[in-house]
Amino acid sequence: MTTTVYSPQSKNPEQGAVVEVLLVFLKLGLTCFGGPIAHIGYFRDEFVTRRRWLDEQAYADLVALCQFLPGPASSQVGFSIGLMRAGYLGGLAAWTGFTLPSAIALVMFAFGAPLLGGPLGSGLLHGLKLVAVAIVAQAVWGMARTLCPDRERASIAAVASVLILLSTSSVVQIAAILLGAVAGLWLCRGAPPLAAGYVTIPVSRVSGLAALAIFSILLAGVLLVPAHSSQNAFDLFAAFYRSGALVFGGGHVVLPLLREAFVTPGWVSDDAFLAGYGAAQAVPGPLFTFAAYLGAVVKLEPNGLAGAALGLISIFLPGMLVLVGMLPFWGTVRTRPGAQAAMRGVNAAVVGVLGAALYNPVWTTSVKTPADFAVALVGFVLLVAWRAPPLLVVTVSALGGVALALTAG
Incomplete structure (x- = not known):
């Protein structure tokens, strides 16, 4: 038994090859800079606009679902796309391709790869941050045109943005999406019904319930x-699994939990933790791969390569289990008229969340001068007007950041 979800542009998704999924996500894993919000923009460009593996509505619904769940939202979206395209092996291939490049880079850093220094290195890092501005702006622009076509949904998006911008709590993001669902039930029932068409999700309800049971x-x-059971391997697994299971929003939100789990008991020094965090900003892919660095440098055993593998699997596992558990039920619920109205509101709220993130932290931490804005604007125009591939935009923005640093020096 499989579950189906809406996507009229997808044809015969079961024919998608695992190798195809692996190669596409490996490319994304090598080029997706900018954190989870930017990753959502990259994924949209690759799978909605270019490859048409799913349409805007199905993609927005996936993003909304993953925003609800604990764990790394962008990795969950990628896993879902791989799952739809080529089954469980496709989901594993998507996760592997997207995750391994940054994990390997951070493990290399843990073993002594030097940090970039001087104006060249700082300029390169700053240019990569400016890429995120262009990517997120493109995502907000494209999704707003499709998912907020009327004043009701535009208003929901605006209210969600205001809520996020007025609070620094990650709980508010979940609250904004829930309020979007309630507002959708009230305001969006008059919208045209969703068109027919489906993407296969090869997850039965029995498998979903089993995944939820394992997660729980x-x-x-x-x-x-107890937090320190004297069983080193279990202690490490527990620290990583707990952090992955209790964080909503993913990305930077997991860092305080990891610091509490590893620095407070003295497993990792504060200097080493902060150095790894700095390196994690310089690599593409999900920020959760910071766990590979921590597993490699932790004072407990296993550490090194074994610790890195344990950390990587343990921190991603809870988010993937709860995702697999929810997917089959989500597909059924969303076909009901009330659920469709709620999802319209949720999708509008997600646009608002993206819009708020475009300002803070993406804009506020990246655009400091008119020259910074110029680099970000060039990237945005390349993406939107010229439909340039993200790798080209990454290259142009990185070179722009280096040029700005050298000029300032």
Whole structure:
């Protein structure tokens, strides 16, 4: 038994090859700079606009679902796309391709790869941050045109943005999406019904319930067992799994949890933690791969390569389990008229969340001068008007950042 979800532009998704999924996500894993919000923009450009593996509505629904769940939202979206395209192996291939490049880079750094220094290095890093501005702006622009075509949904998006901008709590993001669902039930029932068409999700309800059961049992285990059980491997697994299971929003939100889990008990020094965090900003892919660095440098055993592998798997596992558990039920619920109205509101709220993120932290941490804005604007025009591939935009923005640094020096 499989579950189906809406996507009229997808044809015979079951024919998608695992190797195809792996190669596409490997390219993204090598080029997706800018954090989870930017990743959502990259994915949209690759799978909605270019490859048409799914349409705007199905993609927005996936993003909304993953925003609800604990774990790394962008990695969950990528895993879902791979799952739709080529089954469980496709989901694993998507996760592997998107995750390994940054994990390998951070493990290399843990073993002594030097940090970039001087104006050349700082300029390169700054240019990569400016890429995120262009990518997120493109995502907001494209999704707003499709998902906020009327005043009701535009208003929902605006309210969601205001809520996010007025608060620094990650809980507010979830609240904004929930309010979007309620507003959708009230305001969006008059919208035209969704067109027919489906993408196959090869997850049965039995498999979904099993995944939720495993997630809950493991979470109960790591919460009930003392934080320091003298079983080093289990302690490490518990620290990573707990962090991955209890964080909503992904990305930077997981860092305070990891710091509490590793620096407070003295497993990793504060200097080493901050150095790894700095390196994590310089690599593409999901920020959750910071766990590979921590697993490599932690004072407990296993560490090194074994610790990196343990950290990487443990921190991603809870988010993937809860995602697989929810996917089959989400597909059924969303076909009901009330659910469709709620999802219209949720999708509009997601646009608002993206819009707020475009300002803070993407804009506020990247655009400091008119020259910075010029580099970001060039990237945006390349993406939107010229439909340039993201790799070209990354290259142009990185070179722009280097040029700005050298000029300032």
